[in-house]
Amino acid sequence: MTRGVTDPPAGGALPPDPAQDPAQAPAPVRxxxxxxxxxxxxxxxxxxxxxxxxxxxxxxxxxxxxxxxxxxxxxxxxxxxxxxxxxxxxxxxxxxxxxxxxxxxxxxxxxxxxxxxxxxxxxxxxxxxxxxxxxPGSSAHLGCWTRDGTALAVTVAPPSPAGSEHAGTGHLPPDAEGPPTAAGGAPGPAWSERDGPATLLDGGEARRPARPYPEPSVLHASRPAGSGAPAADPARARSGGLAAYLVDPDGANAPVLLFSEEGAASLRVCDLSADGRFALVRRGPRGRREALVLDAASGRTTFALHAADGDPWIGRFSADARTLWLRSDAEREFAALLRVRLDEGGASRGLSVAAEREGSALDLLSVPDHGRWAFLAWNAQGATELESVGLPLGRTDGGIAARHHxxxxxxxxxxxxxxxxxxxxxxxxxxxxxxxxxxxxxxxxxxxxxxxxxDEDTVPPGRPPVRPATLRCEARDGLVLGGWYYRAPEQEPGRPAPCVIHLHGGPEEQERPVFSPLYHELLGRGLDVFAPDVRGSSGRGRSFVDADLGAGRFAAIDDVADCAAHVVSLGYADPLRLGVMGRSYGGYLTMAALVWHPHLFRAGVAVCGMSDFATFFAGTEPWIAQSAAVKYGHPQHDRELLRALSPMSRIDQLRAPVLAVHGEHDTNVPPSESEQFVRAARARGVPARQLTLYDEGHEFLRADNRRLYRRAAADWLERHLSPAP
Structure with a gap:
């Protein structure tokens, strides 16, 4: 039942509803x-x-x-x-x-x-x-407001149970569903399974997979008297996973448990219908996201569809909740705006494509509460094309019309x-x-x-930012890659220059033409930068994103070498002065490129990268492990593949000096991933150092630390890529 209070207790903490799990239900703290x-x-x-x-x-x-x-x-x-x-x-x-x-x-x-x-x-x-x-030890993420602003949806990840930290294979339960297996128990061809008719880039046949993750364990909490909804089962709520609550910011009502899922990789309440009957929830691991329409009273799923990766705010209900506007790439290469007609019970009465662009994905969808128009941001080779469109009202099937570009x-x-x-x-x-x-x-x-x-305050006077040029290159297996090349302003025309291959994270991120203080620092040291999108990157369709799954990651490592060879062949880069660096997944690719192509690069900077998948899965956050298993391989079912893909398994091949950088509070990729790579490099006589940034996590967000990181990375690369005396 809902509890009303006139004065919250001292300190602002609202007592937990006894019908909910007191260890998990959030309590406002002033x-x-x-x-x-x-x-x-x-x-x-x-x-x-x-x-x-x-x-x-x-x-x-x-x-x-x-x-x-x-x-x-x-x-x-x-x-x-x-x-x-x-x-x-x-x-x-x-x-x-x-x-x-x-x-x-x-x-x-x-x-x-x-x-x-x-x-x-x-x-x-x-x-x-x-x-x-x-x-302490818990985590929470922002969801949507109710349409009247009286409550906010939040997602809560409770602290790990006592004694379970770093237990087992990335905190995945022993019976966690892994890739489908072939006869005899060997891993089956799970990496080529996906929905839709798209052609896979590894030549495999596309087919609709078995469900790649378990059905959500949807629960509902107690409701106001007379709602007819039963109380949540506190035993289930205590079992871990992610849970979504409605929280009253005024503290007059106890938090209400909406939904929970054990072993969840993600769970976000993206919208609530105006009458509060339905919730739009985004769930699932990376590359296997799903949009669910849930009945808020019963917890029943009334509609489900594959949802696009990227921005988590995937859609909105119309004012009358009879239409759902959804950003999705279900059954297609590029995300589009879909219109889902809903019946009284929230089930689909028909689905259609409301807006799409050939070869371009819908990156952002933004709809005001009244639902009369929407803003659409399309990804055009990394840049944005923005438009506003009018949305049909009521239950008609009227089409949308573009208003402004x-x-x-x-x-x-x-x-x-x-x-x-x-x-x-x-x-x-x-x-x-x-x-x-x-x-x-x-x-x-x-x-x-x-x-x-x-704009003139972007950098100090005298050295304006560099506008990059787009490049296209071909991988050794014929796949077309691309990226952005930044030429240092002082380079002599036509003369090969020292060049740093910079690799983004994700791997589903995309290199986009935005100002990078790191690139500005490197360019100021006379180092060119080539920032490619290797296979696995977004912006080029779902088949390109899926092309690095499983054993396809070996080809992604070769893409790094092929991109370096391409800028050398164009006469831009000096083949004897190539460096490689990247952050997160890009940090992993940096380590991998250094040990798979040891004679290509003269130096590397690996930032927050995974050096061994076994230790990464054992140390990362539970929900991150769930998503990572879909991208890299399951730590149990794909143990041998992950070992073969781990840079630590080839550390004896390392030749180039390496600088590892990590945030001390990184629980996405623990700092031990850098530490063990640096220790192993030193043990083999390879110059290696580690820079640990205090009060930072997986992202470096403080100005002084970002400046320290940029300068340390540029110093390292400038020193090792300079001409021999």
């Missing part, structure tokens, strides 16, 4: 108000991103690193006076202003690690409290915050500017906000 704090020292060169507007569109909350760390800021849409709402040194990653304008919700990471928490604060900086993730001042849109009255705020980034927020009017004509850094 924090000190930020009103009246001293204004931070403001950096001239800063970025602003992730805007969220109040209901009037007159004020905007956003993330800004102008104080040296990404924090929550707010200010008038058409003024320049902004203020910080949370001055704590904990990086903020997501922001959402409530539909009633009373609260701003956001996600922060204490200590810069991977364990995040969800907080709310009033627009004037008062009433700050943690809604979920306050329990603006010319953007910068290449990439990373977030769209729609306004009920029309127009939006958009976060833009480009190769020659830091991230900023622009206001788009109803015709989508852009104008920078007064608190966005000017």
């Amino acid at each position: 924090m000190p108000d930020r009103r009246g704090i001293d204004p931070p020292t403001v950096l001239v060169a800063h970025g602003c991103w992730y805007p969220s507007a109040d209901p009037t569109g007159e004020h905007v909350a956003f993330i800004c690193d102008r104080a040296g760390v990404p924090q929550l800021w707010s200010g008038p849409a058409r003024g320049s006076e902004v203020h910080v709402l949370d001055g704590d040194p904990h990086p903020v990653s997501e922001v959402s202003w409530s539909p009633d304008g009373r609260w701003i919700a956001y996600t922060s990471a204490p200590g810069g690690g991977e364990h995040t928490r969800v907080l709310v604060v009033r627009p004037d900086g008062t009433g700050r409290r943690v809604l979920a993730g306050a329990v 603006p010319v953007l001042p910068h290449e990439v849109v990373t977030r769209i915050a729609p306004l009920e009255r029309g127009g939006s705020f958009a976060a833009l980034s480009g190769s020659r500017r830091r991230p900023g927020i622009w206001e788009l009017d109803e015709a989508l004509l852009p104008a920078p906000t007064g608190w966005t850094a000017r």
Whole structure:
């Protein structure tokens, strides 16, 4: 039942509902108000991103690193006076202003690690409290608001049970479903199984797979008296996994358990229908995401469809909940806008493609509450093409019509915050500017906000940013790869230069033409940069993303060498002065390239990379292990494949000096992955060092640490790629 209170207990913690698991249900915890704090020292060169507007569109909350760390800021849409709402040194990653304008919700990471928490604060900086993730060892992620703004959906990952940390193969349960097996128990051809008619790049036959992960264990918590919904089973709730709750930011009602799933890789409530009957949930591991429409009262799944990777906000219900607008790549290579007609019970009455582009994926979908129009951001070879479209109302099958196609001042849109009255705020980034927020009017004509850094403040005077050129190259098996080449300004025309191959993370990320302070640093040292999209990257269709699964990862490692050979063949790069570096999955590829192609590269910088899949699975977060098993292989069923793919298995081949960089609080890829690679390299007489960044996790978010990292990496590469004396 729902409990009402007039005064929360001292400290702001609401007592848990006895019908729910007291160890898991989030309890709001009050924090000190930020009103009246001293204004931070403001950096001239800063970025602003992730805007969220109040209901009037007159004020905007956003993330800004102008104080040296990404924090929550707010200010008038058409003024320049902004203020910080949370001055704590904990990086903020997501922001959402409530539909009633009373609260701003956001996600922060204490200590810069991977364990995040969800907080709310009033627009004037008062009433700050943690809604979920306050329990040590737990983690929480932001979901959607109810349409009236009275409650916020959050996803909670409880602390691991006592004694279970780093237990077994990546915390996967012994009976976790692995890849399908062939006769005799040997792993079957799971890596080529997927939905849809797309042609696989390894020549395998595409076919519809068995379900690659278990059905969700959907639970429902207690509801107000008379709702008819039974109480949650506390024994099931205590069993771990991920759970989604509705939390009252005012603390007048106990948290309500919506749904939970044991062994979940991800779970996010993306939208709730206006009447609260249905929830749109995104779940599943990377590459196997699924959109579910769930009946909030019974927990029953009424509709399910494959959902696209990338931005987690995959869709919205229409105002009458009879249409679901969904960003999906089900049965297709590139994500499109799908229209799902729903009946009274939330089941599908028909599915159609509302908007699509040949060879281009829908990256972002943003729909205001009224549902009369939507903003669509299309990925065009890494850049963004933005359009607004009108959406049909009611239960008719009317088509959508494009309204505006603006010319953007910068290449990439990373977030769209729609306004009920029309127009939006958009976060833009480009190769020659830091991230900023622009206001788009109803015709989508852009104008920078007064608190966005000017383009001329992107870097100190005298060395402007470099605009990259697109390159296409062919892998040894004929697959066409691509990327962006940055030529150092001082290079002599036509003369081969020292070059660094930089590899992005993911592996499903994509290299995009946005300003990189790291590239700027390397270019300033006279080093060219080639940033390719090897197989497994996004932006080129699902078959390209799936091309590195399982044993296909050996080909991805060869792609790194083929990209280096291509820029050498063009006369851009000096074959005797090649370096390689990358972060996260790119850090893994860096280590792999150094031991699989030991005579190609003269130096490497591996950042937060996996050096051994067995130790990675044993040490990473449970939900990360679930997703990673789909991408790399199951730690039990594919033990031999993972051993063969691990750079540590070939460490005796390492020849090039290597610098490893890691955040001390990284629980995505534990720092021990770098430590063991460096120790093994030194034991074999190869120069190797490790730089550990304090108060950082898997992402480096503090200005001083980012500067230290850039300079250390550039020093290392410049030293080892310089001409021989």
